[in-house]
Every structure is written in C-alpha cells, then in structure tokens.
Amino acid sequence: MPTAQPPSERARIDALLEGMFDAAIAIAQPAVRIPQFLPEAPHGRLIVIGAGKASAAMARAFEDHWPGKLEGLVVTRYGYAVPCERIEIVQAAHPVPDENGLAAATRLMDMVSKLSEDDLVVCLISGGGSALLPMPMPGLTLLDKQRINQALLDSGASISEMNCVRRHLSAIKGGRLAAACHPARVLNLLISDVPADGVHDIASGPTVADPTSCADALAIVDRYEIELPPQARAILSNSSNETPKPGDPRLARVETHLIATPRMALEAAADFAARHAVPAHILSDAIEGEAREVGKVMAAIARQVARGDQPFSSPCVILSGGETTVTVRGTGRGGRNVEFLLSLGIALNGEKHVYALAGDTDGVDGREEIAGALLRPDTLERARREGRPPMTCLENNDAHGFFQVLGDSVITGPTMTNVNDFRAIYVSASDKPSAMTNDK
Template sequence: MKTNEARRLLRHMFEAAITAAQPAHCIPLHLPEPSRGRLIVIGAGKASAAMAKALEENWPGELSGLVVTRYGYVVPCQRIEIVEAAHPVPDAAGVAAAQRIHALVQGLSADDTVLCLISGGGSSLLALPFEGLSLADKQGVNKALLKSGASISEMNCVRRHLSAVKGGRLAAACHPARVVNLMISDVPGDNPIDIASGPTVADPTTCADALAIIRRYGIAVPPAVLDILENGRGESIKPGDARLDRVETRLIATPQMALEAAAAVARQAGVAAHILGDAIEGEARDVGKVMAGIALQVAGRGQPFAAPCVLLSGGETTVTVRGNGRGGRNVEFLLALGVALNGHRGIHAIAGDTDGVDGQEEIAGAWLAPDSLARAWGKGIKPLVSLDDNDAHGFFEALGDSVITGPTLTNVNDFRAILITHELP
C-alpha cells in the first residue's frame, strides 16, 4: 500500500470515529419521556452546544436552559442559551456560567426534569471554586495537575473536592426534580464521575483521596486548598444520598463506539481491524514504545495478527512535562512510536484527539509514515531531542504532517490507529 493510500485510509477511520460520536446521531436515541412539569436544560463540555442543538431539533415540547462550551465550539440554538469559557484552564467566564447554571436549578418541583448534557472538557468549563477558594487557586492547581503526569481519574478526583458544583453537588441542587444525564464519555472506563468531574452523579472518592494524589505527585497548592482537604470540608455527595435518588445516567457515546466505527471502515477496505483497548492509560511515550513492539511483531512474525491489519486503541495517556515544547499527548505517543519503529517501511499510523485539540494546540494530532524520521533528519530535526523536549507538535508540524480538523463538536478521547501493510521476511 502506498503512503497516500495508507494516509487516506487512516484519515477515513479517524473521521468515522468522530462521526460516530456526533450528538446529532446520539441524542435522539436517548431522550427521556416528557414530564408533567418544566424541562430545564443544563450542560457543560466541548460537545454541549452541539448536544443542545440536537436536543432542540428532537424535543417535542417546551424547554429552556443554559450550557457552557469551549471558546470556538458554539452551535447556535434558539431556546437554549450557549455561553463560552476556557479550556483546559478555567477562566472567569466559566465561573460565571457555573453560577448561572447553579441558580437555574434552584426551587424546582418534583414534576420538573433537569436534562444535563455533559461531555469532556466540563471540568474546566464548569468552574465554581469551593467556598474559601479563588479562581486563581483553581487555575494554579489545574495547571499543576496538567503537568504532573497524573491520570485523568486522579486529576478529576482533586477537582471534585475543590468545587462547589462537581462531585454530585449540582445534582443535589436540582432536588427534588428528576435529573437525566446524557453523557458523551471522554474518559477511560466511561466512569460518569470522571466525565466533567461528575457534577450530577454521586462520588465515592474522598477528600483524603484527593490529598493523597496531591502529595503523590508533589503538587504545591495554596494553604486554603490543604485546609479544605485536610479537614474534609470539601467532601462530595456520596452514593445513597437521598437528594440523588431521582438521577439517571445514560452514556450516549463512548470511545468503544468510535473505535468500532473505525474498525468497520478498515474492514470495508479489506483490512483486518483489531481493537486493543478503549481505556489505555500511561505515559504517552511509554505507550508508544509498547505499541511499536506489538506492530513490529505483527510485521515481522505475523503475531498475534497477520498483516495487513490495523491496530486500534483509545483511552487517555498522560505527559509528564519536563521540556519546553508544545506537547500534547497524542503526538508525543506518535513520535515515541516512530522512534521505536525506526522507519519500518510497512507501518503507518495516525493519532489524534477526537475533540480536535491535542493538549493546548488547535491541532488534533498527526500522521506517521515510514519516512517521517528520515525527512526530519533531512531538515536537521533530531527526533529524540524533540521527544525529550516534549515538542512533538513542533516535530510533526515541521514535516507538514499535523492533522487539523477544527472543532469536531464531540469528544470521545484519544484515537490511535497503526496500519501494518505487509509482513517482512
């Protein structure tokens, strides 16, 4: 298979994964039955505006509400107000949005329904600091977590216990209304407490857990943060709390669904597809090395699969930032994969974030071709130096191999596809 053919197939698979998680496809299948009272719509995340639009187009009755999404991810709605805020580090707009959403669900009756549209990115976008904390405190902790190498589950545990709306608190504020969560999962394992840090679901983790994570990664935090965690004031809403008795959660799109859609594209092209996992975590460069080892075994020995085939995986890797480069986790995975493959002529790959933003760059990810390293050396770029400096975006951009989608209006986490075109003797 020629490089251009391999690239087209990989891009088609990535696009299929994104399409499978589009709210317009998923929302209509999961709408609740209308209730006697009002329908109040709230939400947060990179997909929340597109979810709101799909809801408006498919809901038969009256509704009103407010959702917050990332800057640039607005989809115009007629009855649901859409506001924008910052991601991945919260800003004042996110605080204001969280305050308004919290106020919107006050004083509801048992006949009312709150429909919560939750997707990845909501942890930053729905930012209401716990009493005694400032926005600056939250921003500092968030930046430190992002650089620490902590897993998304660990980061969200800390966030839940420093928030006035996360960890089930927003659902408790809706009581006694019925609460229906429609969630697009961007987290390994699809645990609702980790999607936008679980504002409308019960949280079994504790302040002690959050404190242990901060200490594990040596994160410096303000004294007010330590006080809230050490004395337990930041405890979240626990399973069994009566205020959450009428909460139901529906996962409408997941990483596994996206991977299955990509696999179908590969099989239609006559290429066997193997999903290695939808919840793979770990340091991005380490995952890259492991995946390279599997791909080389396929190419060299036909084990555990015969070529041609594609190896698909999802999840959320992490990057412990030690250099001064531009990140992010998908391209760091890809660069580490390329270094380990060392120009193997039968292996191509793509890695990207399904929300269109890898790290803090408006770049979804990148391609890897058999000649990527050679082209880099020809430009005087040293792959290992770029990797050590956490500058994989700079590496692939210099080659013209960045993958740019723009806002995809959904988010089912990382997408990785390694195409082994043939076995070598």
C-alpha cells in the same frame, strides 16, 4: 534507510487511517446520538443544562428534536458554540478555566436551585466540562483553581486522579450540581471521554455521585508533589467538605445514560477498515500511562506483526484508545497523542511496513488547534533533513513542532464531540499485494 512506498500506496494508507479517524468521530456526533435518548415530557418545567466541548452540539440536537417548551444554559469551549434558539450557549476557556466559566457555573447553580418534583433537568455533559465549570469551594479563588489545574495537567497524573482533586475543590462538581437540582428529576446524557467510562470522571461528575473522598484527593496531591495553597489543603483535610456519595437521597431521582463512548468510536473505525478489506484489532479503549511509554509498547507490538505475523497477521490495523498522560519537562508545543506518535516513531526507527495516526477526537491535542498527526516509515528521515532531531523534540515535549514542520499534522477543527484518544497503527505486508480497495 527505509524504502519509501510508491505515492499511490502511501496515499491509500493515509486515506485508510484518516477515514478510520473520521468514522470514529462521526459515530459519536450528538445529532446521531441524542435523538435515541429523548425523555417523556415532564408535568413541570424542562430545563437543559450542560458543559463540555460537545455540549453546544448536544444542546442543538436536543432542541431540534424536542417539540415542547424548554429553557436552559450550557457552557462550551471557545470556538465550539453552535447556535440554539431556546438554550443559551456560553463559551469559556479550556483546559485552564477563566471568568466566563465561573460566571456560567454560578448561573447554572442558580437556575436549578428552586425546582419542584414535577420539573426535569436534562444534563448534557461531555469531556472538557470540568475546566468549563470552575466554581471554587469557599476560601478558594479562581486564580487558585487555575494554578492547581495547570499543576495537575503538568504533573503526569491520570485523568481519574486529576478529576478526583478537581471534584473535591469544587462547589459544583462531584454530584453537587445534581444535589442542587433536588427534588427535580435529573436525566444525564453523557459522552464519555474517560478510560473505563467512569461517569464520575466525565467532566468531574457534576451530576452523579462521587465514590472518592477528600482523603483520596489529598493523597494524589502528595503523590505528585503538587503545591497547594494552605486553604486548599485545609479543604481536603476536612471530611465535612465531602461530595455527595452513592445512596445520597438528593440523588435518588438521577438517571444516567452514556450516549457515546470510546469503544463505540473504535468499533466504527474497525468497521471502516473491514469495508476496505483490512482486518482491524481493538486492543483496548482504556489505555493509560505516560504517552511516550505507551508509544514504546505499541512499537514492539507493531514490529512483531510486521516481522513475524504475531499476534496478528499483516496487513492489519491495530486500534486503541484511552487517555495517556504527559509529564511536562520541556518548553515545546505538544499533546499526549503526538507525543505518543513521536515516541512510537523513534522506537520503530523507520520500520518500513508501519504507518500510524494518533489524534484526539475533540480536535484539540494539548493546547493546539491540531487533533494529532500521521507517522510513516520515512518520518524520522524527513525530520532530520529538516533539522528536527526526533529525540531532542521528544525530550522538549515538542511533538506538534516536529510533525507540523513535516506537514503531517491532522487538523479537523472543532469536531463537536469528544470520545477520547484515537490511535490506529497500520501494518502493511510488502510481499503481498495491497488488500485495500476503494470501496466507500
């Protein structure tokens, strides 16, 4: 049975983990990032468009710092609206699209369809924009897109694979929105929520060129045995339905900036740990794979640190980001971050010096309004006392149910940004005094 740390020590560790998560979110706030990327005023109209969980906050930040005329429309997730005076904010569903998203996508295409060379379109894009801009290719319905999207979410496909399919079944994604803006100039300000910061994967790349093909999308569908309506398969089988590619003249006046990234968030968390005299090590900001398998790997690393001071000396924090996947087989309430955390805990089996926090920086892990959770050495023991067998919960994809009954969920509310998953593992050293301070 693991030996519990004194409450004061546990509280300090919780505060360290939560403080790092807060720092990762704070550095990626639109109000912090947008002012650094304001363009010169155009000779013609300035139109602001966008989509994503952070898009409304991005619009507000742009509006607050732009003294001249502008107009625009952005679409964000329900509950993520931020009031603006000159830019209209529309709310729609995520992760499965709805009619509001379809109407907003149609309006965006209409808004940019008759621009001149003197006009400037500022496109504010963040994670979640793919579901928020559903515009099916001719022959498909919104219901078709909803079913395909849900099948992709449950399949275990990576975010890059899912977005490849989404782009090629969409009349707005994969550079098609940018092509509609031609001949106007387009300035993309993007908050990255994807591994390796592939701009064509952020919200499925509505305003950037698409390096993938219909054939790539069809191969992904077949690899994961996703059932498609006949008309969707016909679209992917016809090369005339290709998205705009690099070098397309309609995209020649597109300029793109990544204003916030997962690595930036991890570096902010590492700086927070350093201010509390705890060394932090960033493994990667682009880890992918099944959440439960990543949990096992991270458990092996943490155990090696705890028992052998390899590859890092304890006490320390091990940080990572990226976007894992979950192949849904159960009926529970889960998300990729809490599934990772539960798998990590099972593999650690009460390792007494290891604590962790995993969460989604947008405040929503899976479909729950819960960002993630905390893991402690006594987590499994407490869960069993509550009648929550850890392995049973994992097999049922019920990690939210598991951590919520323990009171260990991390709830942030809408964070107004999205720089992907955040994972912090703290390894203490029982034979050394705590290195943490109360320095703010």
